[in-house]
Amino acid sequence: MPFISQIQRQTDYGLFPSTTPIVIDNGASYFRIGWAGENEPRVVFRNIVQRPRHKSTGETVTVVGDHDAALLKYFDCTRSAPRSPFDSNVVYQFEIMEYILDFGFDRLGANGSEIDHPVLITECVCNPVYSRSKMAELLFETYGVPSVAFGVDAAFSYKYNQQLGICTNDGLAISPGFTTTHVIPFVDGEPVYKGSCRTNIGGYHVTDYFKQLLSLKYPHHMTRFTWEKVEDLKMEHCYVAPDYALEAQLFQKGTKEAEDKTRCWQLPWVPPVVEEGPSEEELARRAAIKERQGQRLREMAEAKRSSRINELENELRGLAFLLKQLEQVGEEDIPSFLADTGYASKQEIESAHAKATQSLRKAKGEPKAEQVESDEKIDLSADEKFSLLSVPDNMLSAEQLKEKRRLNFLKTTTEGRQRAKQKRMEEELERERKNREDEERRLANPVLYLEELHVKYKELSEKVEQRKRLKTNGGNTNGNNLSGGVGRGERLNAAQRERMRLLTTAAFDRGKGEDTFGARDEDWQLYKLMSKDNDDDDDEHDPEEVELTRISSRLQEIDPTFIPKVESGTSQQVVEVPKFRPLTKEDFQVLLGVERFRCPEILFNPNLVGIDQAGMDEMAGVSIRRLSCDSKDVEDRLTRSILITGGSCLFPGISERLEAGIRMIRPCGSPIRVLRASDPVLDAWHGASMYASALQFPSQTFTRTDYYEKGEDWLRRYQVRYSL
Incomplete structure (x- = not known):
């Protein structure tokens, strides 16, 4: 089966005689395999297996140990997670164990499936007989191993350090491993398993x-x-x-x-790329390009305007010529003359001439006909236009009465529009005068002007707030209502209370007998009074609020420290925080503080x-x-x-x-x-290698013949002696 691995395959497998044992440290974390008597294992890899499929061919490959990320990008690993043959330091997935042994023997250099060397393999303390028998069955029947010996990894590590003089003949071996922690007492150089202890933490x-x-x-x-x-x-x-x-x-x-x-x-x-601002030369170059583009656009607009003026002048000359010829044509020849020109009447030609004249003035930028002249014309013709209004109604016919009402409405509308326009012009002039006076005062004494503005703003804001409180509370400020609540009458302003009074009066007057409200003209006058809006209700036209707004905007222009007051009853201004901010170096820092000692504390x-x-x-x-x-x-x-x-x-x-x-x-x-221990990670393999290289090691193994003859019961009683 194909393997994916970066571990190099050994080439000296055939140089070792068949009597040289193979030492395997089968740990829950790492798998180590090598030859007895050597100082280091030949092959070391993670004790996990993963079997992904190739994305294009669909072929299943076996990944044992550490994988290469550059190679696995071509495989689909979503449905194949890394799997371990261990469960709490006990081998129970022997199908995965077979993949690991295949890979270990292959990297050691073995050719074929037959292994003609004795094998020493480590196991956990008090390994279940089922796990030991399945491992023996796998080694004997799958690989044809001649003999096998089982030993405890922590015991081999203790005996190896005893040879180095680190520990004595009697003592405790505490082995916090990958998934479990074992404590094995040693008495006279041999482990006493009845006194051992285990915890499922590692x-x-x-x-x-x-x-x-x-x-x-x-x-x-x-x-x-x-x-x-x-x-x-x-x-x-x-x-x-x-x-x-x-x-x-x-x-x-x-x-x-x-x-x-x-x-x-x-x-x-x-770090994000900081874009530097353009230099002065670049700014000057951009300004020159922009100026050239603007000049070109102006030239194009001027050419278009000149062409339009020429067209309008030609059109006006043609219309004037038509009008001049039309004056010389007799009455009986006018229809035939107009039929050739395309116009229906003389009035249409005059209208086109007036429209072209107006368009020409607009194209040349000349002002329109003076409004004063038009107003004078309206005033001069007003007497003639509205002359019917001065005639009494009894002297007019029905049609003339109808026309008189229409002219009355038209005159009233025209006069109201003129008054509104005049009022707007006066307000604009007054506003310009005030701004001019304010600017003169500011230039004369800026400090005094700023103080006066602040004082005036404070006074006006207090007046507006007080008026709004009176409008809301009905002027109940005498302190009698200690609870702060107000009644229905106190919540109404003056205009609303007047309407309530009129409604109450009308209800009492019409409460008895037949309801005839609306039959008389006085009833509709009462309706107008009740539906009339009070000037106090319109906050938009309040002169004090208008002045307050003007002063506030003026203060914001000349005083950068000025902050306008937030009106009562409105929510405070919320400063919008940007949703995103540029990431800094500190955002990509992981600080390890209390986690440094909190995690290993679970061992205790x-x-x-x-x-x-x-x-x-x-x-x-x-x-x-x-x-x-x-x-x-x-x-x-x-x-x-x-x-x-x-x-x-x-x-x-x-x-x-x-x-x-x-x-x-x-x-x-x-x-x-x-x-x-001298090397806590590799001392188990070092001790097993030293033990397998001893001359008495063959007497501590059991052969394939013994396995077939004695079976599982013999494996139950099997135990190596660590003091050879």
């Missing part, structure tokens, strides 16, 4: 907890927190606190020491992640108590040599924290010595 849970905390703290960077990157951050920055509660209080107070212990991980960030307090089991220090006390019944002095012998091994014991401060925890549960004065 480096996997530490990394997963660390990943959750970072994802909750920085949800916008969740895609950055991949498993591999979080694993690297954990091994680089995490540590075990000597006292978890005191360390947490230190970060809670935000002291200088806490800031020194905070680490920063800078994510990739590219698994209840932080919801696992109700004992921590490492409590497990050591449990193992010691289980062996204390055999001998009283065994407790001191065990605590004199406590070896911690495994990948999760690389956190700084774990030895001191473990020693302090064990000292809390041991009697005062007990000898306690916590040691770390």
Whole structure:
């Protein structure tokens, strides 16, 4: 089956004799395989398998261990997640285990499926017989291995460090692994499994907890927190606190020491490109281009205007010529003359002449006919036009009465329009006069002018607010209404109360007998009074508010510190915050503070992640108590040599924290010595390699013949001796 991997295949497999054992450290995190007697394993990879399909061909490939992201982009990995053969450090998925063994033997250089070398493979403490028998069946029947030996990884690590002189013959081996943590007591150089202890907590849970905390703290960077990157951050920055509660209080107070212990991980960030403003030469060049374009547009407009003027002048000359000829034509020849010109009547030609004249004046930019002259014409002809209005009605016929009413309405409308126009002109002149006077006063004494404007603005704003309060509350300011509430009459203004009075009077007058409201002209006069709008209701034409608005705009022009008051009853002005802001370098920084010691703390307090089991220090006390019944002095012998091994014991401060925890549960004065393995990650393989290279190793294995003859019961009683 095809493999995708960057691990190079070994080429010296045939140089080793068939008696040389193959050593396999089958850990839940990494798979290590090599030859007995060597210092380092030949092949090391992650103990996971993934089987994606090719996007174009649909072929299924097997990805074992760490994958290459550059190659996997051609495969569909959505329906194939990485899978591990382990469940709590016990192998239970032997189909996946077969892929891993195939890949391991292939990278070691084995040709074919037959393996003619003895195999030493590690397992967990008190491995179930079913898992051991399935592993033996896989090695014997699939690969044809001549003999197999099973050993505990933590025991091999302890014996290897004993050979180095780090630990003694009696002691404890504490192995915080990938998914579990084991404690194995050693007495006279041999592990005592009845005193061993196990907790389902390990480096996997530490990394997963660390990943959750970072994802909750920085949800916008969740895609950055991949498993591999979080694993690297954990091994680089995490540590075990000597006292978890005191360390947490230190970060809670935000002291200088806490800031020194905070680490920063800078994510990739590219600063946005800052566009520099154009130079003076560029601005001058753009201005010159704009000026040339404007000049060209002006020339085009002038040419178009000249052409239009010529057309209108020619048209006017033609119309004038027609009118001159029409005067010389007799009455009987006018229809035939007009038929040749295309006009229906003389009035149409005059109308076209007047329209062309007006268009020519507009094209030349000349002012229209003076409005004064038109007004004078209207005034001169007013007597003639509205002469019918001075005639009494009894002297007019029905048609003349109807025309008189129409002329009366027309005259009233015309006069009202002229009065409104005159009023607007007067207001505009008055406004210009006030602005001119204000400007003269400001230029004469700017400071005094600004102070006067502020004082006037304050006075006017108070008057307007007071009037609005009176209009709303009805002038109830005597303090009798202590609750602040007002009645219906107090909420009405003066005009509304007048309407209510008129309605009440009309209701009392018409309340008895037949309702004849509207039959008389006086009733409609009352209706007009009730529907009349009071000038006080129209806030838009209030002179004080108009003046207040003018002063406010004037203050905003000359005083940049001026802030106009917000009217009562309206919502405060909300300053719009921009929805987006440019991202800075600080937005791509991940600060690691309390997470540095909070995540490894679950090795001592698994209840932080919801696992109700004992921590490492409590497990050591449990193992010691289980062996204390055999001998009283065994407790001191065990605590004199406590070896911690495994990948999760690389956190700084774990030895001191473990020693302090064990000292809390041991009697005062007990000898306690916590040691770390020389290489916590590879010492299990080193010890297994040293054990398999011994001359007595073949006597510790069982052969394929023994497997077929003795079966599973013999595997149940099988146990290697670590002191050869």
